Amino acid sequence: MAETRTIFTRANLFDGEGPGRPGAHVVVEGRHITQVGDGPAPAARPGDRVVDLEGRTLMPGMCQSHFHSCFGVFGGSISSPILGLEASAPFLTIVATRNLRTVLDHGFTSVVGSSNGDYIDVALKEAVGQGIIEGPRIYACTREFMTTGEQADGENRTWFMQIGNKGLTRKLDGPEAWRAATREDLGRGCDIVKISAGPGHGSAPARDYAYLTDDELRACVDTAHERGKKVRAHCPTRTAILQCARAGVDVIDHADRMDDECIEAILAADSFVLPSMLWSVRFLEMAENWDHSAGPFPIGEGFSESTDQVLDRLRLIRADFEHTCRMLPRAIEAGVKLVIGDDFGTPIMPHGEEIAEFEFYVKTLGIPTLEVLRWATRGGAELMGALDRRGTIAEGKLADLLVVDGDPLTDITCLRDPANLHAILIDGRMLKDALPA
Ligand SMILES: [Zn+2]
Missing domain, CATH: 2.30.40.10 (Urease, subunit C, domain 1)
Incomplete structure (x- = not known):
């Protein structure tokens, strides 16, 4: 019948x-x-x-291609460490389940993870697959792989929070460690590895260098690709973008300091760029409107800088942002493949406001709506290898x-x-x- x-x-x-x-x-x-x-x-x-x-x-x-499943627990301040340590893993799993429902209700039938703790993405994927909960298709991400002492190293100032909870980041040094971690997490069911490849995107001054050695990066990327899996990188600096594109990283996240040479390398690698610019818009809006009479905006070394030092940092962050605003249309023109999604769940942008990012590209940068919607539909499916x-x-x-x-x-x-x-x-x-x- x-x-x-x-x-x-x-x-x-x-x-x-x-x-x-x-x-x-x-x-x-x-x-x-x-x-x-x-x-x-x-x-x-x-x-x-x-x-x-x-x-x-x-x-x-649609596909939210930069989904932090566990984001959304915070003390109301931008300086809260959003590192998967804000609450217990069971609590974060409940938050993630809610976030998954939120994005589904907003029309996202797929999500690509962008780091989470305790294999929560994998658990969500299996729960959806088994029909235990309703949710989008999930491309599960690892924790965020990174090197010691750098921007996203939660132990720099909050080492005490690592006790008893592994959190959202994972420190790895040396190619053998990167290879082993990639094998381990992909073996546990993750589809994409997140790495932290360079400083910037909301921090300044961001010296233009890459966190990883070429050997470390290639150990991770080659291990993932051999298994048919992907790698994405928090990649604001020019050096990191070039390094990641040349190593074949699949998604260049943020790409703040992308230039023409980066665009060429990204095209040659056939990598995606995920600009995630709404976070910068909202961050700068809050920071630049901050009432400094009650103390400087809380960024900077040890939160103990003068207002002038903080304002200098904000000027550098704005310069990076404006550079990305100029370069993104050029990257599109050149044929770079884009996907869409951002750090929803951070205090300035709850899950459920995903379309505000779409609106920024259309209304502020003048990118055609059709283009932006293609990032969210065919782009996401292509990234997931499912076009x-x-x-x-x-x-x-x-x-x-x-x-x-x-x-x-x-x-x-x-x-x-x-x-x-x-x-x-x-x-x-x-x-x-x-x-x-
Ligand atoms: Zn992110």
Whole structure:
């Protein structure tokens, strides 16, 4: 017996590739998309559900490609260490479960992890896979691999918090240690390794150097690639971007000081860039509006600097940010592949505000909405190695779909409010159904 079908008619179709196609129809049968067309919809068979989507857009489910599952517990200050040590692992797992639900409710049917503690991403992935909880598809990340004494080393000032909890970062020195850790974490089910490759992105002065030696980096990247897994790198400095691209790192996160030579190296490596600029926008907004009469904004060495020293640091951070604003359109022009996502769950940007990042690229940097939405759809699927199965709306692909009230291609803000998502499908299953019966 043929499977029951859902026939979406008169949709404004954004297929994840090209411009909107008004008046399109899409047929979902079981887990798959079986027909996509612009002409009249196929005749319904008994038992089929026909949904008229006039005024609404059908698009691929989106991918948050920089998902910190456990972020979202903090004392209300930007200086709180967000290192996976804010609470117990069981508590962080509960927070992560909530965050996963939040992004799903906002239309993200996939997430790519960007560091977490205690293999929480792997647990989430397995819980979703076993149907214990509903959630997006998860590309589970490792803890953040890094070298001793650098920016993200939580033990620099808060070593005492490491006692009894391994936290979100993992210190490794020497190629053998990097290789062993990569083997271990990928063996435990992670899909992507996060590394901290250089200073910057919210700290200054960021000397232009790379944390890892070439040997350390290659030990990690080669070990991951041999296993069909990926590597992503917190990579603000020019030196680190060049080093990571040349070593074949799959995702260059932040890329603050990218220049033309970096763009060339990134293109040659076919790496993705994930700019994550909303964090910088919100950070600078808060820091530059800080009331310094009550003490300087809390960044800097040991939090004991004068207001002038702190203001100098903020000027350097702003200069990096403005450089990225200038370079990002050039990178796009050159053909660099982008994905989207940011440090949601930090105090200045809760999970659920993901579309604010989209809006920044569209409204402030003037990047076409279509381009930004492609990062969020086909880009995420390509990063996860799944573009043959999802990421776009095409016959034979899995039905990971959103029905949006309005047209995100002409007004990106309509994705902001989850109430505008009338349906969310993963694998052909309606996880949200606010469509007419
Ligand atoms: Zn991050």
